Structures are given as structure tokens and as C-alpha cells.
Amino acid sequence: xxxxxxxxxxxxxxxxxIVMLFALRRQPxxxxxxxxxxxxxxxGYLATTPxxxxxxxxxxxxxxxxxxxxxxx
Numbered sequence: 001x002x003x004x005x006x007x008x009x010x011x012x013x014x015x016x017x018i019v020m021l022f023a024l025r026r027q028p029x030x031x032x033x034x035x036x037x038x039x040x041x042x043x044g045y046l047a048t049t050p051x052x053x054x055x056x057x058x059x060x061x062x063x064x065x066x067x068x069x070x071x072x073x
Contacts, residue, residue, distance in 0.1 A: 004060075008052030009043055011059055016042075 016039045024032055046052055 004056040005047065005052045007060065008054070008056035009047060011055060012046065012052060013039065013043055 020032070020035050020039070024035055
């Protein structure tokens, strides 16, 4: 169930870290750590939304099997 969400978050984290490598390559360590914490906060926020799942579906071309809940008679 959470497989696509974890894949999406991992891809987003990888992209963010690659961008950080190029954007902050000659900055002090404090700036790096601050950017890393902000990335973690952003990924934590995105984990509460369907965005990582949609991103993983876009990248990997897979979709989750969604089962409708049973109605009680």
C-alpha cells in the first residue's frame, strides 16, 4: 500500500539532494545542514499528501490497486 509513496518520496529526496549538491557546493556546513533539515520537513509534509504516490505513478508507470470499502447491509 505504501510502496509507491515510499518510492515517490525516495525519488523526491534524490532530486532534492542532487539540486543541493550543485546549488550549495561551496557553502559552509551550517548551510548544508539547514538545507537538509528543510528538505526533511518538506518531505514530511509531502508524505501527508497524495503527491509522492502520483509522482511515483508518473515515473514508474505503475498504479496502486485501490479497493473500495465494503458497504454494510
